[in-house]
Amino acid sequence: MDDYKLAILSAFLIIASIIWWFWISKTSKKETHPIPPGPRGLPILGYLPFLQLNLHKQFTELAQKYGPVYKLWLGSKLSVVISSPSLIKEVVRDHDTVFANRDPPVAAMVATGGVDIVWSPYGQYWRDMRKLFVREMLSNRNLEASYHLRKDEVRKVVKSLCMKIKTGSSVEISELIFVTELNVVFNMLWGGTMDKKIMDRIGSEFREAISKVVDLLGKPNVSDFFPVLAKLDVQGIEKETKRLMPCIDEILDSVIYERMKTMASGKSRDEGRKDFLQILLELKEQNVSNRSIDLPQIKAILKDIIVGGTDTTATIIEWAMSEVLNDPQVKKRVQDELTQVVGLNNAVEESHIPRLHYLDAVIKESFRLHPPVPLLVPRLPSQSSVIGGYTIPKGSRVFLNVWSIHRDPLVWDNPSEFKPDRFFNGSGNFDFTGNNFQYLPFGSGRRICPGILLAERMVMHLLATLFHLFEWKLPEGSENNIDLSENFGIVMRKKTPLIAIPSPRLHDSEIYA
Structure with a gap:
């Protein structure tokens, strides 16, 4: 089978080399504006053999040589990398509708079928689903109504950490936060009703499956760069994604089946407002032609929300805690503010968040250094379209290098240093809405992350609780040695997970009960 694949690949490369050079020369002659400059690479393969593991850093280095907009031929696909606030503004503001589509990789098509909110093409279906999600789950009114769910999960974190303290155990921060966020999202999606046997293994199998799928989404795949070879699945990414999906689908199928059975019986699951799953299932039953939705689409949308509400949030909280624990002065200022705003006899509430200005600056600085x-x-x-005087051809893959912009010395003073003061007391016009093109941790334009409001609340509440109620130290032998290196992927995690040992910070034991 390996020889068969190799023979097909060799034949393809020979034929495609002629087509590729012909197409390049023909395209360049037709365009009024030139396509961007960039490294030449190899025939057919382009720059693909030269890609490095830390793609965000490599793209930044290439921008220093070729400018803020440049091209890369990756296999048969033309990629364009943009690393300038003014040019990103042209993409997400001036030409937002043109650039509102996605180019889903093979792994995304296996995971969601491309009919979810993240990967579906820009159009009426995407607009309807995004509007429904924001209105029914993430509006200010609904977030206020679901506060008790988030508060309960934060209290569970506190109790879990108290058990760790009793046994003297250490804590893997990202795992702790992932499970917490997962429970919050589950409660908001469908009230958290699920078979206990399935729930018992969510923290391990489910998290592992989600993390691996996210990794596969960002892994360079020959099938994506040479679509004609997709059937061969040379790297096995399609096969691996298919292997992981049953663990995720089992949970979603269980919940959907139970909810459909309850709805069919005519029984009301709960008094009060409907949850998001019930709204989606009712929309399916209505079968209105212009708003039709089926079970695969419902599952795809639920996967989006679960992944977006867990993996990225756990990642940024782990980064923020790592940076704070790495700087004793920052940690002291965070805890002094918490003492002043919350008090030594109280637990953190969401009502305290608007007054935690320094912690807000810490989080914004964490998003800057570690988007x-x-x-x-x-x-x-x-x-x-023409961006920065260059033609960006239809169908090219456009990367917006936010990591590079967030560390640009022309934009930021001492950009590699962790300095929350740059955001303290509203310094500069920096928030998460995507209107300042020097700071875009959640993106900008039509495809900006829709979960910003929930992410802000949960990150602030969890970090405030972890630093207000607990002191943290590193395991013996790793003191003063927090690894801040990165593992590049579509989600950029810490290379080495943060493991820390908690102890009570406050004297009132009732606060921990």
Whole structure:
């Protein structure tokens, strides 16, 4: 089988080399504006053999040589990398509709079928689903109504950490936060009703499956760069994604089946407002032609929300805690503010968040240095456009290098240093809304992350609780040695997970009960 694949690949490369050079020369002659400059690479393969593991850093280095907009031929696909606030503004503001499409990789098509909110093409279906999600789950009114769910999960974190303290155990921060966020999202999606046997293994199998799928989404795949070879699945990414999906689908199928059975019986699950799953299932039953939705689409949307609400949030909280624990002065200022705003006899409430200005600055600085999605989700222009004087051809894959912009010395003072004061007391016009193109941790334009409001609340509440109620130290032998290196992917995690040992910070034991 390996020889068969190799023979087909060799034949393809010989034939495609002629087509490739012909197409390049023909395209360059047709365009009024030139396509961007960039490294030449090899025939057919382009720059693909030269890609490095830390793609965000490599793209930044290439920008220093070729400018803020440059091209890369990756296999048969033309990629364009943009690393300038003014040029990103042209993409997400001036030509937002043109660049509002996605180019889903093979792994995304296996995971969601491309009919979810993240990967579906820009159009009426995407607009309807995004509007429904924001209105029914993430509006200010609904977030206020679901506060008790988030508060209960934060209290569970506190109790879990108290058990760790009794046994003297250490804590893997990202795992702790992932499970907490997962429970919050489950409660908001469908009230948290699920078979206990399935729930018991969510923290391990489910998290592992989600993390691996996210990794596969960001892994360079020959099938994506040479679509004609997709059937061969040379790297086995399609096969691996298919292997992981049953663990995720089992949970979703269980919940959907139970909810459909309850709805069919005519029994009301609960008094009060409907949860998001019930709204989606009712929309399916209505079968209105212009708003039709089926079970695969419902599952795809639920997967989006679960992944977006867990993996990225756990990642940024782990980064923020790592940076704070790495700087004793920052940690002292965080805890002094918590003492002043919350008090030594109280637990943190969401009502305290608006007054935690320094912690807010710490979180913003963490997003600056460690944007969870460093290249955002690549865009796919629906027609050729001119950006920065260069033609960006229709169908090219466009990367917005937010990581590079967040560390640009022309934009930021001492950009490699962790300095929350740059955001303290509203310094500069920096928030998460995507209107300042020097700071875009959640993206910008039509495809900006829709979960910003929930992410802000949960990150602030969890970090405030962890630093207000607990002191943290590193395991013996790793003191004063927090590894801040990165593992590049579509989500940029820490290379070495943060493991720390908690102890009570406050004297009132009732606060921990």
